[in-house]
Amino acid sequence: MNDPILNVKNLTVDIPVSGGTLHAVRGIDFELNRGETLCIVGESGSGKSLTSLAVMGLLGKRLQVRADKMEFEGRDLGSMPQRQMQALRGDRMAMIFQEPMTSLNPAYTIGDQLCEALRLHRKVSKAEAMARAADLLGKVGITAAESRLRQFPHQLSGGLRQRVMIAMSLMCEPDLIIADEPTTALDVTIQAQILRLLADLKREMNMALILVTHDLGVVARIADKVAVMYAGEIVESGSAKEIFDAPSHPYTRGLLNCIPVPGKTKPGEPLGSIPGIVPSLIGDVSGCAFRSRCNQAIEACASTVPERSAGGEHKYRCIHTQLTSEVA
């Protein structure tokens, strides 16, 4: 019971590019138990999507994925042959992609696409599969599910398509769902409903959920665990409460200062910002990748940066043990 469902140690993803090797994900660790939600937060280029794709085994052969350990339910994903991986994917672990507009096939009906994974993994008749599809559409809050099954993606709104994507990921009752920015393309009202739906289903089915997002509001509301990624590294991790109540890495603090919070930031006052841009990850990267944008940076940041504990599961990667209170 206490064995984590997903256990990743020292995961790296290298991309060969013309100028050398791009170290997109640089040695990250995380583990996830049943019934838990892990949010991976970061900006574009931080490697958060690559991390989720690496776990799903969806990265092309050109990309070099290495890990000391990448275990799903005790089975090593890294050494698993393609066939076994295919048997796992869509069955025990499923993915929800960001764009509901482009990730459904426009040429097939909703029903056909929902049934595909189930019929691939289980011996069920088309009628049984359709019945389950209709059942799940109802579960994700789509009314008149039977008639929806015969519709094509273009006949549905964005919110409905994302619900279809969620229903599709649930067809085989997976143990792990990875959702990559599932609500970014949606309206705020729909976003709240989709997130609530995901949280409810996760609890009901006792699944593990990885949510990749850049929206700190979403993270605060839904996460049990949070991993903040910057330039391919997890710079801070811990429970949602620890991260939001006591952000310890200068980058996390900077991010939290950047967003206007109703009732907290005064309208009209300038927002915090993080100067500079994400450094290039091509070639050898050493020291703290954030140091070029950090107002606490000292010379020692260029050397190896230790991981520090801030109590409990809360860890951060910074040269400073105690940051001066006014940061970024």
Next chain:
Amino acid sequence: MSGMKNREPVLELTNITKTYQVKQGMFSKPKPLQALGGVSLRIHKKDVLGLVGESGCGKSTLAKILLGLERPTSGEVLVDGKEIGPSDRQLLARRIQPIFQDPYSSLNPRKSIEEIVSLPLVVHNIGDSASRSQAVTKMLDLVGLPERVRRGYPGQLSGGQRQRVAIARALVINPEIVICDEPTSALDVSIQSQILNLLADLREELGLTYLFISHNLAVVEHLATRVAVMYLGRIVEESSAADLFAGPKHPYTRALLDSVLTPDPSLSVPDIHLGATFPNPISPPSGCHFHPRCPIATDLCASKAPPHIQAGASHVDCHFYKKSADGLSLQPV
């Protein structure tokens, strides 16, 4: 706030409607789709009017009409009290400029930054090449871009830098009104705050007026002085930003505010009972367009269009409100 009534609006829309003819099948007759159903708005100098609403509610159609890219089916656009007809498109463009959502697609990748920023001057035949070059220098400095990018191309810039270029291009002909259509939603959080700060500074510095279209209510609360909430082609509530965020009136506004996710880990995802289906604008619901999703709707809402209740500088279109005794505020019925 009290001085607002004395000021003349720089931009006034009266009862704008826009109807598109939409064909749904290859052989079916086109049906009317009312994208805007009588929108009246007044924007005063230096105001930031936040326009919020779900996708498909007509925000972008309104922006297109203001930019002269679409003609309203009926209604008037007044700039400084003068009506802008279809022949005055150039005049409109001199005074109203846009900043679009996606800086990756709104800049021509084959033009240098200098060409992009100076293009409005060329189009409007302003100055000679020396003065245009000077104007570009001034603009790049104003939006915080280094001088060296002027010979560069959009492909060499980051998202935030591109959006700065888009802002420079919008401001180079000294417009009074800038239409910002989701200017930060394609950007990363840390870049978003820089652009928002820049927009706020520029407004102070140049006395600009913004129409700020966004679905991010936290951003709207931060930047806007007034807020208009749109639902299915109509403005259902309009008020000063402070009033609207402190006491939203229309049930739709309340639902929108409830769905804002503040970064507070002690709260869970809010449960809003709105339903996922946005109504079909080709056959909008009877009575109040919002009634099928409204948690407090009654039979009246389904049969009769809501009244337009104006009190002081606020208005709401809802059966459940009336003017207070002094006529300056709105009270629940």
